[in-house]
Amino acid sequence: MDLGSSRAVEAGRRERARIRSRDLCGPTAGLAPGNVQANLVILPQALAHDFLRFAQANPKPCPVLAVSEPGDPRLPSLGEDLDIRTDLPLYRVWRRGELVEEPPEISHVWRDDLVSFALGCSFSFEHALIEEGIELRHMTCGSNVPMYRTNIQCRAAGPFAGPLVVSMRPLKPNDAIRAIQITSRFPSVHGAPVHIGLPAAIGIADLAKPDYGDAVPVEGDELPVFWACGVTPQAVIAQVRPEFCITHAPGSMLITDLVNSKLASL
Amino acid sequence: MDLGSSRAVEAGRRERARIRSRDLCGPTAGLAPGNVQANLVILPQALAHDFLRFAQANPKPCPVLAVSEPGDPRLPSLGEDLDIRTDLPLYRVWRRGELVEEPPEISHVWRDDLVSFALGCSFSFEHALIEEGIELRHMTCGSNVPMYRTNIQCRAAGPFAGPLVVSMRPLKPNDAIRAIQITSRFPSVHGAPVHIGLPAAIGIADLAKPDYGDAVPVEGDELPVFWACGVTPQAVIAQVRPEFCITHAPGSMLITDLVNSKLASL
Numbered sequence: 001m002d003l004g005s006s007r008a009v010e011a012g013r014r015e016r017a018r019i020r021s022r023d024l025c026g027p028t029a030g031l032a033p034g035n036v037q038a039n040l041v042i043l044p045q046a047l048a049h050d051f052l053r054f055a056q057a058n059p060k061p062c063p064v065l066a067v068s069e070p071g072d073p074r075l076p077s078l079g080e081d082l083d084i085r086t087d088l089p090l091y092r093v094w095r096r097g098e099l100v101e102e103p104p105e106i107s108h109v110w111r112d113d114l115v116s117f118a119l120g121c122s123f124s125f126e127h128a129l130i131e132e133g134i135e136l137r138h139m140t141c142g143s144n145v146p147m148y149r150t151n152i153q154c155r156a157a158g159p160f161a162g163p164l165v166v167s168m169r170p171l172k173p174n175d176a177i178r179a180i181q182i183t184s185r186f187p188s189v190h191g192a193p194v195h196i197g198l199p200a201a202i203g204i205a206d207l208a209k210p211d212y213g214d215a216v217p218v219e220g221d222e223l224p225v226f227w228a229c230g231v232t233p234q235a236v237i238a239q240v241r242p243e244f245c246i247t248h249a250p251g252s253m254l255i256t257d258l259v260n261s262k263l264a265s266l
Numbered sequence: 267m268d269l270g271s272s273r274a275v276e277a278g279r280r281e282r283a284r285i286r287s288r289d290l291c292g293p294t295a296g297l298a299p300g301n302v303q304a305n306l307v308i309l310p311q312a313l314a315h316d317f318l319r320f321a322q323a324n325p326k327p328c329p330v331l332a333v334s335e336p337g338d339p340r341l342p343s344l345g346e347d348l349d350i351r352t353d354l355p356l357y358r359v360w361r362r363g364e365l366v367e368e369p370p371e372i373s374h375v376w377r378d379d380l381v382s383f384a385l386g387c388s389f390s391f392e393h394a395l396i397e398e399g400i401e402l403r404h405m406t407c408g409s410n411v412p413m414y415r416t417n418i419q420c421r422a423a424g425p426f427a428g429p430l431v432v433s434m435r436p437l438k439p440n441d442a443i444r445a446i447q448i449t450s451r452f453p454s455v456h457g458a459p460v461h462i463g464l465p466a467a468i469g470i471a472d473l474a475k476p477d478y479g480d481a482v483p484v485e486g487d488e489l490p491v492f493w494a495c496g497v498t499p500q501a502v503i504a505q506v507r508p509e510f511c512i513t514h515a516p517g518s519m520l521i522t523d524l525v526n527s528k529l530a531s532l
Contacts (some may be wrong), residue, residue: 173462180446181458192447196439197463197489223463266532 003067012257027251036258038118042246048115057155060230063120071112078256090249097241120189146210151203170218278523293449302524304384308512314381316424324420327498329386337378344522356515386455412476417469507526
């Protein structure tokens with residue numbers, strides 16, 4: 001993948017350097033605007049192939065942007081200087097499904113058999129929606145997007161199996177149609193919605209009670225629109241309880257050199 | 267426009283010849299499958315420019331496929347042999363907004379100042395939806411698609427003004443999303459839906475009472491999806507009450523040599 005521009009490469013490199021030096025330690029939303037940010041999953045090599053098969057079979061919740069060589073902390077296709085051990089503000093370290101640590105870097109737990117997966121994130125398509133003037137309610141509310149477990153099962157691969165998790169954005173019908181058109185162009189960052197309008201049909205009993213994130217108001221002239229969510233792989237991994245795993249901490253994403261608009265398929 | 271294929275040219279020419287010779291006089295649905303069928307509006311030259319401006323300003327309900335020279339009964343871009351006076355099974359002749367005749371050909375009322383407009387028709391995008399395995403309820407019911415006047419006003423041009431008329435197809439949410447993607451590729455035959463899910467928001471009080479066509483059941487796991495409809499220009503012309511006008515009779519469309527799939531923009 002070679003989807004950077006010199007401006008984006010400079011911005012990505014600058015923000016990663018600030019994070020690496022601990023000059024910057026908060027959430028990454030709004031940093032290097034226009035650059036692709038990614039979800040991070042790091043697994044031992046023994047599980048990596050099954051996880052990659054799971055992602056391949058479930059590209060809407062698990063769009064793979066890059067996979068590292070085993071033991072190699074670099075992901076050069078996302079940033080030449082990128083070091084996955086130091087370049088996110090906050091990580092989560094899991095042992096047998098238990099959160100054991102939330103460190104600002106992971107050099108001390110790095111292993112020669114670890115494989116890193118960078119997965120597309122909704123920030124990219126949200127950027128495209130905002131550029132078109134579409135209001136995103138959770139941003140207006142200053143809260144996290146509401147997310148729900150559905151009754152839609154992902155396709156299993158090895159030990160990886162579980163329900164699809166979706167994020168929800170309330171939109172007026174004409175904005176919903178436009179949002180479907182826009183996000184259809186971005187298959188590598190969740191793509192088109194998976195559902196619209198009838199939450200009960202996908203096993204969501206109450207929009208006011210999200211399983212993750214915060215509830216937002218849905219007005220009478222709006223429809224709830226549901227996209228496959230990057231929390232899906234995290235929920236699936238939590239169920240598998242691998243002996244060792246590292247993920248980004250919520251909101252502390254990997255900033256890449258890729259440009260959101262260049263991910264558009266058309 | 268050069269969007270035919272030799273198969274389609276042959277099929278279009280054959281069906282038009284059968285209609286011209288009165289060998290065939292019923293509705294055109296299902297004839298020359300895959301060929302574009304068109305709505306027909308014929309107006310005196312004095313009104314033609316305003317009507318074309320109206321169509322230009324309202325491309326979703328009024329997608330123009332071809333416009334004739336004044337007085338010329340041919341539309342060679344839609345079929346080399348095409349004679350607009352004889353090649354539809356049934357016409358409607360209007361004087362000052364009153365339906366005065368429903369003849370099988372219009373040579374006897376032809377005038378040197380008449381301009382013909384061929385407008386895209388939903389048959390084309392319905393063909394694309396069916397090809398993808400999406401059920402169209404009105405076809406299952408063997409009835410006409412339900413159509414509704416909305417509270418959305420078209421952009422006026424000269425005397426031409428009035429509400430947008432929409433057709434409605436009930437779809438399961440995932441089919442609705444797919445249908446938005448598919449029909450977005452066909453801007454010259456109404457394009458993407460104009461509304462989804464909340465009929466009251468566009469002034470439709472009761473789906474069971476369409477203004478044109480027949481009601482169809484909308485199930486609990488379905489959303490009503492609304493497309494701009496070619497009845498819009500006919501309703502607008504009826505309000506203008508031009509001194510003279512000819513249209514196709516409902517269901518008796520102009521069969522062209524164009525191929526539906528070649529209208530796709532992507």
